[in-house]
Amino acid sequence: MNTLVDGSMAVDAGLRWNNRFASLGPSFHTRLAPHPLPDPYWVGKSRAVAGQLGLSDAWMDSPVALEVFAGNLPLSGSAPLASVYSGHQFGQWAGQLGDGRAILLGEVATGDGAGLEVQLKGSGLTPYSRMGDGRAVLRSSIREFLCSEAMHALGIPTSRALCVVGSDAPVYREEIETAAVVTRVAPSFIRFGHFEHFSARGQLGELKTLADFVIDRFYPACRETAAFDGNPYAALLEAVSGRTAAMVAQWQAVGFCHGVMNTDNMSILGLTLDYGPFQFLDAYDPGHICNHSDPQGRYAYNRQPNVAYWNLFCLAQALLPLIGDQDLAKQALESYKTVFPEAFMTQMRAKLGLAEASDGDGALIDGILLLLAQNGVDYPIFWRRLSHAVASSDFEPVRDLFADRAAFDVWLLLYKEHIALDDKALAADLMLKTNPRFMLRNHLAEQAIRAAKLGDFSELNTLQTLLARPFDEHPGFEAHADFPPDWASTISISCSS
Numbered sequence: 001m002n003t004l005v006d007g008s009m010a011v012d013a014g015l016r017w018n019n020r021f022a023s024l025g026p027s028f029h030t031r032l033a034p035h036p037l038p039d040p041y042w043v044g045k046s047r048a049v050a051g052q053l054g055l056s057d058a059w060m061d062s063p064v065a066l067e068v069f070a071g072n073l074p075l076s077g078s079a080p081l082a083s084v085y086s087g088h089q090f091g092q093w094a095g096q097l098g099d100g101r102a103i104l105l106g107e108v109a110t111g112d113g114a115g116l117e118v119q120l121k122g123s124g125l126t127p128y129s130r131m132g133d134g135r136a137v138l139r140s141s142i143r144e145f146l147c148s149e150a151m152h153a154l155g156i157p158t159s160r161a162l163c164v165v166g167s168d169a170p171v172y173r174e175e176i177e178t179a180a181v182v183t184r185v186a187p188s189f190i191r192f193g194h195f196e197h198f199s200a201r202g203q204l205g206e207l208k209t210l211a212d213f214v215i216d217r218f219y220p221a222c223r224e225t226a227a228f229d230g231n232p233y234a235a236l237l238e239a240v241s242g243r244t245a246a247m248v249a250q251w252q253a254v255g256f257c258h259g260v261m262n263t264d265n266m267s268i269l270g271l272t273l274d275y276g277p278f279q280f281l282d283a284y285d286p287g288h289i290c291n292h293s294d295p296q297g298r299y300a301y302n303r304q305p306n307v308a309y310w311n312l313f314c315l316a317q318a319l320l321p322l323i324g325d326q327d328l329a330k331q332a333l334e335s336y337k338t339v340f341p342e343a344f345m346t347q348m349r350a351k352l353g354l355a356e357a358s359d360g361d362g363a364l365i366d367g368i369l370l371l372l373a374q375n376g377v378d379y380p381i382f383w384r385r386l387s388h389a390v391a392s393s394d395f396e397p398v399r400d401l402f403a404d405r406a407a408f409d410v411w412l413l414l415y416k417e418h419i420a421l422d423d424k425a426l427a428a429d430l431m432l433k434t435n436p437r438f439m440l441r442n443h444l445a446e447q448a449i450r451a452a453k454l455g456d457f458s459e460l461n462t463l464q465t466l467l468a469r470p471f472d473e474h475p476g477f478e479a480h481a482d483f484p485p486d487w488a489s490t491i492s493i494s495c496s497s
């Protein structure tokens with residue numbers, strides 16, 4: 001530790017910093033330190049993320065690390081700030097938002113040059129807190145921590161989570177809860193809403209600075225594009241549309257509901273961001289609404305692909321002053337309509353063990369999704385059982401999942417014809433690596449949270465281990481891969497976190 005000019009102690013964790021977002025200047029953020037969190041304790045850590053940042057296990061286990069990620073000690077070389085953005089929430093222009101409870105510590109330089117930003121979420125008031133208290137509660141921090149790492153292990157682009165620290169400090173939601181801080185990591189936390197912010201205010205210089213920053217750092221190919229009359233901003237829109245389409249295709253295939261797809265929660269890098277009332281489907285219900293604060297179902301599971309397009313349209317409008325031509329913007333946006341269905345089909349074919357496209361794939365996929373919905377079949381269990389059935393040729397355990405067995409038999413006949421064309425062992429292998437055995441179902445998260453509130457983190461640790469390798473069998477943990485209990489349907493998750 002060394003003493004800063006202002007007397008506070010800065011911790012040298014041996015990190016190299018390259019704070020590029022901070023260097024954009026004061027139009028983009030307010031520099032401020034996290035607010036201290038009293039008497040912090042460890043809740044969870046991801047050794048994998050620590051390793052990516054270059055933080056050793058020994059350092060992560062030190063009392064100093066606990067204080068750092070509680071926001072009580074600054075890291076030397078960091079440049080803490082809260083960024084400003086705006087956005088559309090539930091279809092309405094919400095005006096200025098911003099990091100209301102997140103502090104970006106800075107960007108850690110990584111070997112590959114990409115850099116990783118480190119952010120504390122729940123670290124107190126910022127100039128953008130509006131009516132909020134700047135804090136996050138333990139339950140939502142545990143959910144974000146577990147889900148970020150689970151999504152990563154599923155191969156879905158996401159922000160990562162380094163750790164969660166808790167405190168007995170009270171936080172007032174529907175009832176009194178306790179505070180926690182989750183440390184998130186991503187190459188960038190820039191959202192569609194950052195672009196909307198400057199565009200809506202007519203701050204076109206800042207809009208261009210931001211777009212150039214994102215292109216130069218993350219989408220350099222947009223500078224060399226021959227498409228769109230060489231317009232790099234149209235190319236950026238197309239690239240973001242592509243990444244968003246690919247991400248949402250993965251959400252749909254795995255049965256992930258984000259819950260709050262506001263434009264301020266949409267990553268410019270196509271990462272899953274801002275875990276709130278998310279849920280993985282239990283029974284397959286296309287219209288499932290996971291967010292108790294969304295009675296209209298704007299963000300229902302089956303609406304996510306369209307909502308993503310709607311959000312990209314908002315981004316297109318924000319970028320229009322830079323693109324300069326409505327037709328080019330439309331053209332860039334159009335790509336979503338082909339990329340999403342293609343990406344979705346690729347995902348679903350892999351779930352069925354079909355390595356290549358062939359005639360009738362679409363009917364096969366539509367057919368099974370309809371049957372799953374009509375029979376209310378458990379989504380993850382269906383896919384996992386189907387994977388084993390292809391390996392063993394015993395389809396009885398899959399058939400058992402359907403009330404309407406005759407209808408399933410008709411589909412199965414079609415499916416067997418399809419996979420007969422492929423090598424079965426190869427198909428089963430692909431399926432077992434595509435259809436996870438372990439998912440962060442709501443009731444599992446809930447059990448880990450209930451135990452954690454009593455100071456017992458063993459269930460959280462178990463989940464973290466299982467979800468880090470969700471395609472493995474993990475003998476002895478059958479219960480974690482089983483159907484949800486009846487009480488799971490009574491869990492109510494809202495925006496309040």
Ligand code: AMP
Nearest residue numbers: 097098099100101129132133134135274
């Ligand atoms: P969310 O729906 O969680 O993405 O939040 C929307 C906006 O509200 C973001 O700008 C958040 O930073 C802000 N926000 C959410 N919860 C709080 C809180 N407890 N205190 C301050 N700001 C918050």
Ligand code: MG
Nearest residue numbers: 264265273274
């Ligand atoms: Mg948000």
